[in-house]
Amino acid sequence: MLLSSLEYLRSWETFYGIIGSAAAALTGLQFVVLAVLAQSGRPGGMREVSAFGTPTVVNFVVALLIAAFMSAPWPALPELGCWLTICAAFGVAYSIRVLYHARRATSYKPDAEDWFWYLALPFLGYAALLAGGILLWMSSIWALRLPAVIGILFLLTGIHNAWDTLTYLVVHGPNRSSDAAGKE
Numbered sequence: 001m002l003l004s005s006l007e008y009l010r011s012w013e014t015f016y017g018i019i020g021s022a023a024a025a026l027t028g029l030q031f032v033v034l035a036v037l038a039q040s041g042r043p044g045g046m047r048e049v050s051a052f053g054t055p056t057v058v059n060f061v062v063a064l065l066i067a068a069f070m071s072a073p074w075p076a077l078p079e080l081g082c083w084l085t086i087c088a089a090f091g092v093a094y095s096i097r098v099l100y101h102a103r104r105a106t107s108y109k110p111d112a113e114d115w116f117w118y119l120a121l122p123f124l125g126y127a128a129l130l131a132g133g134i135l136l137w138m139s140s141i142w143a144l145r146l147p148a149v150i151g152i153l154f155l156l157t158g159i160h161n162a163w164d165t166l167t168y169l170v171v172h173g174p175n176r177s178s179d180a181a182g183k184e
Contacts, residue, residue: 005077005141012148019151020067026158027060033162037169051102051110052165055094055118059158062091066129066151077144081136082140084147088133091126095119117160125153 034053065087074080099119101109110118151161 005139005144006074008141009070009074009077009080009144012082012144014153015148016067016071018069019148019155021154022062023060023063023067023151023158026155027057027064030057030060030162031157033165037165040071041068047101047105048108050106051098051105052118052161054112055098056158056161056165058094059122059154059161062087062125063154063158066147066154070147070151077136077139077141081133081138081143083133084129085133088126088130092123092130095123095126098122114164116166117157121153121157125150125157147156 030053033056034049037053066084069080069083069087072080102114102119128146129150132143132150135143135146
């Protein structure tokens with residue numbers, strides 16, 4: 001028995017319920033991470049927060065939005081595709097803004113791993129979501145799997161980046177010199 005595109009989409013409800021719940025919980029947890037960062041006494045400014053803290057929250061919010069969009073009762077695929085395309089277009093523009101802030105950060109200079117996790121992966125995710133949204137707009141049923149993969153990508157990227165922030169604070173906390181941190 002072949003499922004219609006909308007029946008197929010409904011078969012993913014549990015998956016998107018899990019992704020959305022995880023993204024919402026992890027968004028709240030990122031606020032705790034930022035509170036720990038604020039209490040750490042580590043120097044930093046709004047450019048660092050805009051380049052590394054806020055994008056992590058945005059990763060979780062995008063995963064939540066994807067789950068919400070994919071769980072909404074759409075009358076047809078083009079409407080869903082339209083909203084995913086709009087979300088992705090904003091994401092691409094946001095990635096460019098994150099790049100701007102990361103390049104101008106003064107108290108922390110990103111390394112190659114940071115460029116990959118904070119900038120490259122999210123940008124690729126937004127670009128893939130843009131392609132998937134356009135394909136759904138064109139009623140391509142196979143594109144229904146793409147938002148699932150992208151939702152997981154944003155969730156895992158956010159988890160990595162939150163962990164990266166916390167481990168950086170543990171190693172480079174306010175009472176640790178770079179020499180002492182390297183010997184531990």
